[in-house]
Amino acid sequence: MKRLVGISNRTAAGGPKAGGLAVALWDALVQRKGLWFGWSGEVVDKDRVRRGVELFDEEGVEFALTDLTEAEHEGYYLGYANRSLWPVLHYRVDLANFDEDEYACYREVNRRFAKLIYSRLDEDDLVWVHDYHLFPLPQDLRDLGWRGRTGFFLHIPFPPPEIFKSIPDHRALTQGLCACDVIGFQTVSDRDNFVKYCVSELGAKQNGAEEISVNNRSITIKAYPIGIDAEEFKRLAEEEEGRQAASRIEPFLGERRALILGVDRMDYSKGIPNRFQAVGKLLDNEPGLHGRIAYTQIAPPSRTKVEEYKELRGELDTLAGRINGDYGDLDWIPIRYLARSYPREQLAGLYRLARVALVTPLHDGMNLVAKEFAAAQDPEDPGVLILSQFAGAAEQLKHGALIVNPHDISAMADAMREALNMALPERKKRYEALARMVFGQDIAWWREAFMADLDPNGEPAEVVSLH
Ligand code: ADP
Numbered sequence: 248m249k250r251l252v253g254i255s256n257r258t259a260a261g262g263p264k265a266g267g268l269a270v271a272l273w274d275a276l277v278q279r280k281g282l283w284f285g286w287s288g289e290v291v292d293k294d295r296v297r298r299g300v301e302l303f304d305e306e307g308v309e310f311a312l313t314d315l316t317e318a319e320h321e322g323y324y325l326g327y328a329n330r331s332l333w334p335v336l337h338y339r340v341d342l343a344n345f346d347e348d349e350y351a352c353y354r355e356v357n358r359r360f361a362k363l364i365y366s367r368l369d370e371d372d373l374v375w376v377h378d379y380h381l382f383p384l385p386q387d388l389r390d391l392g393w394r395g396r397t398g399f400f401l402h403i404p405f406p407p408p409e410i411f412k413s414i415p416d417h418r419a420l421t422q423g424l425c426a427c428d429v430i431g432f433q434t435v436s437d438r439d440n441f442v443k444y445c446v447s448e449l450g451a452k453q454n455g456a457e458e459i460s461v462n463n464r465s466i467t468i469k470a471y472p473i474g475i476d477a478e479e480f481k482r483l484a485e486e487e488e489g490r491q492a493a494s495r496i497e498p499f500l501g502e503r504r505a506l507i508l509g510v511d512r513m514d515y516s517k518g519i520p521n522r523f524q525a526v527g528k529l530l531d532n533e534p535g536l537h538g539r540i541a542y543t544q545i546a547p548p549s550r551t552k553v554e555e556y557k558e559l560r561g562e563l564d565t566l567a568g569r570i571n572g573d574y575g576d577l578d579w580i581p582i583r584y585l586a587r588s589y590p591r592e593q594l595a596g597l598y599r600l601a602r603v604a605l606v607t608p609l610h611d612g613m614n615l616v617a618k619e620f621a622a623a624q625d626p627e628d629p630g631v632l633i634l635s636q637f638a639g640a641a642e643q644l645k646h647g648a649l650i651v652n653p654h655d656i657s658a659m660a661d662a663m664r665e666a667l668n669m670a671l672p673e674r675k676k677r678y679e680a681l682a683r684m685v686f687g688q689d690i691a692w693w694r695e696a697f698m699a700d701l702d703p704n705g706e707p708a709e710v711v712s713l714h
Contacts, residue, residue, distance in 0.1 A: 249702055251281035254364060254384065255377035256324070258285035260303075260310045268377060268402065270476055271694045275375075276308045282372075284364050287312035290320040300363050313363055315356070322352025325552055328380045331414065334555075336379060336403050337516040337610040340413045342555050350416055354383060357423075361387035370395055373701050376427075378402045383423030398429035398701040400471065403612040404639065405437040408444040421449060425461045429700045431471040433612045433639040438470045471697050472643055473613050474689040477622040480595055484623035489596025492589065496597065499583070500541055505667055508601035509544040510594060510616045511608070513586065515559050518609040518635065518653040519546060523566040525607075525659035526582060530574045532660055538579045540667065542605075543597075547588035560586070591619075598623035602630050603666040606638060607653040613639040621647070621681035629678035631666035633659070643688065647681030 253276055259269035260283070276283055287301060293316045300311040315324065326349035334342040361384055368374070368388075374397040376384050385397050411417055421444065424430060432438040442459060445451035451461040457469050483489055500506055507526070511517040526542050546563070550556045567584040574581045589597070598604065604620040617632060617640040624630055634641055634648035641650055649662045669677075698705070 248279055249705060250369065250372050251275055251279040251698075252364065252368060252372050252374045253281060253283045253377070254360070254374065254381060255283075255285050256328070256380040257288065258283045258310060258312065260285075260287075260305065260312060268473075271473065271690050272375070272377070273308070274691065275694050275698060277306060279373075280307055282309045282311060282367065284311045284360070284367075285313075286324075287314050289314040290317055291315075292317055311363070311367060313360070319352060319356050322349045323356040324380070325550070327353035329550055329553055332379045332382075333403070333516075335410060335414055336406060338404070338406050338410055339515065339610075340410060342515065343413070345415050354419075357381060357383040358387050360384060361391060364388065365391040365393055368393060368395065373698075374398070375400070375697070375701060382420040386423040386426035389426045396429075396701055397427045398431065398697065399424055399427045400431040400473075400697060401437070401612070402433065402473065404434075404610050405432055405441045405444075407440050408447055411440070411444055412448070418448060421445065422462075425449065425451075425464065425466060427466060428464075429467045429469070429697070431469055431697055431700075433470065433472055434642045435470045436642070437612075437639070438468055442468055467700050469700065470642075471693055472639065472688060473615070474691075474693045475615055475618045475622060475685065476691075477618070477686045477689045480591075480619050480622035483592050483595035484599040486592065486595075488590070488592035489594075489599065489623075492593035492596040493600040496541075496543065496600065500600075504539055504541045505602040506597075506600055507540055507542040507603045507605060507663065507667075508597060508620075509542070509546070509605045509607075510597075510620075511544075511546050511606075512549045513546040513556065513559060513563070514549060515555055516608055516610050517546075518607050519544065519559075520562050520566055521609070521653050521656060522605050522607050522659070523563065523570060523582060524656050525605075525663065527570045527573070528656050528660035529663050530570075530581060533664060536664075536667070537574060537581075538576065540581070540663075541579075541583065542581060543583040543585065545585050545587070545589060545594075545597075548586055594619070595623045598630075599625060603663060604630060604632050605659075605663070606632065606640075607635040607651060607659060608638050609635070609653055611635070611638040611640075615640075617644060617648070618685045621678070621685045624678055624682075626675070626678060626682070628671070629674050631669055631674055631677065632681060633662045633666055643684040644681055647677040647679070647684070 253272045264273040330344045376399045451459040567582045598620045606617040632648040635653045
């Protein structure tokens with residue numbers, strides 16, 4: 248079996264091998280005794296930076312990590328990746344900030360990473376690069392002489408060409424990516440956007456639905472919707488720690504209150520303000536629900552150094568305060584908004600207790616919370632998933648979830664009412680449709696689907712989760 252070299256901005260070194268990318272890549276690397284290259288998470292000042300890598304082993308997986316200087320962290324990570332690419336790829340050109348120096352820094356960091364990796368590659372290795380931080384890296388490796396099989400997976404959306412083209416250096420980014428043999432997207436619609444872009448901007452030829460040729464290279468371009476370790480989530484949801492978390496919230500629910508749950512990183516792409524407004528609308532429309540629902544939003548702050556994220560925090564504080572002030576009562580607070588994170592064991596228990604999950608991002612590559620919620624349900628008495636049409640997960644979960652437009656506040660309020668009133672047979676039918684996808688196309692399925700295309704002559708691995 249060929250060795251796999253995984254490359255991603257952050258790795259799972261030293262931490263829990265939990266969450267989509269970490270689980271998937273970790274399992275693949277354990278199977279193939281692989282190497283995982285990435286940023287150590289450390290930011291050091293320029294004089295002290297280790298320009299090389301720190302090497303160590305965890306359970307047979309070799310890690311090669313490098314620090315970022317303060318300037319690199321600011322320009323490459325916070326700057327270009329998260330203030331230019333993240334907003335545009337989430338359809339928010341209005342929030343994007345394009346800065347030539349930040350782009351130069353992003354290019355420089357990608358080249359530096361490529362050099363550090365290239366010196367460790369053997370010609371038979373398979374290279375798998377992850378996400379928008381590293382668009383140019385495949386070409387940077389080729390420029391150094393790398394000829395081996397190379398794949399890339401984009402974890403976030405790829406917008407229509409008209410939006411992507413607002414990035415001043417869009418051509419350089421996609422040319423870098425097109426040095427790959429396989430490029431994977433979360434959804435068919437992301438894949439189609441990318442193909443359309445390559446045809447119109449790079450003069451690519453389409454050879455069938457899942458292959459293009461560009462610059463004399465044939466590239467497999469496919470959707471591989473990322474999954475979760477669904478069995479593990481189901482198990483967690485039934486365990487003591489999850490039950491205890493549920494029992495901590497139960498006094499606020501009593502016999503007659505239904506838990507409506509939202510769980511998201513605090514990010515403007517998640518549409519949390521719209522959700523708060525929808526809860527306000529529901530309470531406006533349905534006085535009978537006053538005191539009968541408890542909406543809990545768990546939203547740990549992220550990227551707090553980026554201005555737009557600070558503004559979002561202020562907006563949520565104001566909205567939650569206003570709605571609670573308008574509708575709350577001596578014995579009832581409609582919105583419980585917790586700006587912190589919880590261990591996945593506890594989240595699993597909360598998912599299982601919830602009657603309704605509100606997963607309504609304005610745009611999201613996949614959205615793993617939707618899948619975690621589905622996996623955690625009691626099949627005999629499942630809750631209802633309300634899912635944005637703009638979450639990547641909607642392509643797979645459209646038959647089980649109530650699909651909503653997150654910009655349509657009234658429609659979201661109606662969907663909540665429908666979910667709260669849904670009879671058991673309908674809930675079960677919908678759960679079965681969700682479970683088919685979430686358990687059938689889980690994280691092991693995703694990993695093997697990608698690896699089969701990256702290594703077409705390799706022996707197919709057994710599709711088992713290593714947990
Ligand atoms: P994103 O990758 O944009 O953050 P996803 O929904 O795809 O969104 O993945 C988020 C992951 O982070 C999920 O595995 C989820 O369980 C976890 N997560 C989200 N919010 C919290 C929280 N408040 N506490 C702990 N974990 C969280």
